[in-house]
Amino acid sequence: MNLAFGATRVIHAQRLSLYLPDCNCFGDPIPDFESWVTEAAQLLTSIAGGATRNAPSSGYWYNSTENKLIEERTHVVYANCDQGILWKNEHRVREFICRFGNETLQETVMLEFAGKLYFIDDFEMQRSKLKLVDSDGAPSA
Numbered sequence: 001m002n003l004a005f006g007a008t009r010v011i012h013a014q015r016l017s018l019y020l021p022d023c024n025c026f027g028d029p030i031p032d033f034e035s036w037v038t039e040a041a042q043l044l045t046s047i048a049g050g051a052t053r054n055a056p057s058s059g060y061w062y063n064s065t066e067n068k069l070i071e072e073r074t075h076v077v078y079a080n081c082d083q084g085i086l087w088k089n090e091h092r093v094r095e096f097i098c099r100f101g102n103e104t105l106q107e108t109v110m111l112e113f114a115g116k117l118y119f120i121d122d123f124e125m126q127r128s129k130l131k132l133v134d135s136d137g138a139p140s141a
Helices: 033-048 083-088 090-103
Strands: 014-021 057-063 068-081 109-113 116-120
Touching: 014 033, 014 090, 033 068, 033 083, 033 090, 068 083, 083 090, 090 109
Parallel strands: none
Antiparallel strands: 014 068, 014 109, 057 068, 109 116
């Protein structure tokens, strides 16, 4: 088979991204933040065979409780995988998100899959299913 661009194989994959802010919900820096980025990269590598970390970007959001604008550096770690691989490993992704959210005092952790953004604010592990739901509340395909 002659594949485009000289490729020896083609896979149908979707991007799975974890958005990791370097500050907590009060705008305070997260101690030992790099260890979280490394753990996210190791997790996605074990799931998909590799991961990439983008250069950090400036992120902003409004903390209504504190009545102030929070500025943070957001680090995106992503991998490409198909939906089946994500579902087989959803408990591992959920466990990481819960630990990161609880231990670093996050209000929300953002995950992106297949071009859709999911804002996760329930960090209780007993609700172990990572339910990907669109903004209108409908389950994601």
